[in-house]
Amino acid sequence: MQRYVNVIIDGATIHAPRGSSVLDTAIEYGICIPHLCHVPYLSDLGACRLCIVEHVVGGRASITTSCTLQVQEGMVVLTNTERIRRLRRNIAELLVAQAPNSRAIQDIAVRCGVSEVRYPFRHADCVLCGRCVRACNELWKARAKGFVGRGKNRHIDYPFGVRPDFCKQCGACVQLCPMSIPPCNGPMKPGEEYLCGQCDAQLIISEKAPGSCTWCRLGDGFACGRYAGARSR
Ligand code: SF4
Ligand code: SF4
Ligand code: FES
Incomplete structure (x- = not known):
């Protein structure tokens, strides 16, 4: 091929x-x-x-x-x-x-x-781009956060809303988030x-x-x- x-x-x-x-x-x-x-x-x-x-x-x-x-x-x-x-x-x-x-x-x-x-203007703190989730899953294999809910209620969260012990606190999710750069x-x-x-x-x-x-x-x-x-x- x-x-x-x-x-x-x-x-x-x-x-x-x-x-x-x-x-x-x-x-x-x-x-x-x-x-x-x-x-x-x-x-x-x-x-x-x-x-x-x-x-x-x-x-x-x-x-x-x-x-x-x-x-x-x-x-x-x-x-x-x-x-x-x-x-x-x-x-x-x-x-x-x-x-x-x-x-x-x-x-x-x-x-x-x-x-x-x-x-x-909605002043949301997330645009559901999924950069944080993919960084967590693919770079660190931590799977510490993900998409939760559907439709208007869809958001990013930790399992049961609590940061799990297996979060490596690497910060990749924050670094890649478009919300982390202030105007x-x-x-x-x-x-x-x-x-x-x-x-x-x-x-x-x-x-x-x-x-x-x-x-x-x-x-x-x-x-x-x-x-x-x-x-x-
Ligand atoms: S800090 Fe935790 S939630 Fe964020 S990418 Fe690293 S392991 Fe995942
Ligand atoms: S990277 Fe930021 S804006 Fe994108 S889904 Fe994660 S929390 Fe939301
Ligand atoms: S849908 Fe292609 S960069 Fe976001």
């Missing part, structure tokens, strides 16, 4: 390792797809939906999350169409409404073109929410040099794989 497949992402033909995801392939090639729940060394869950792309099959495009979509020979993917930008902006807006105090989410939202939030100017009060946008400087560079990667980090603490791997196109 061939170890590489040819995929076309935004018109560029890319030779990608079989089994890799569209998101990893795009990032490796320098194509920026916003993402939140993806962590390069953990399994993908498709939780945040920020990484959506159009997958074109037989002339018809379906929308799917690029972190959970594996590359296939001849695959055609569009990452930055008007439709995708609109949907992604809406997803980012909902994330900010859910957790306006997360600087990581604010930064990503600004990069997705969000300038105002039309939804009520620059301190916690926002209900009714005083705003989009920080103070990380716009990199975006201004990208407007002046369209198509070039500005190593923006996609939200402080959320390096895209390209930044983390210090690879260049």
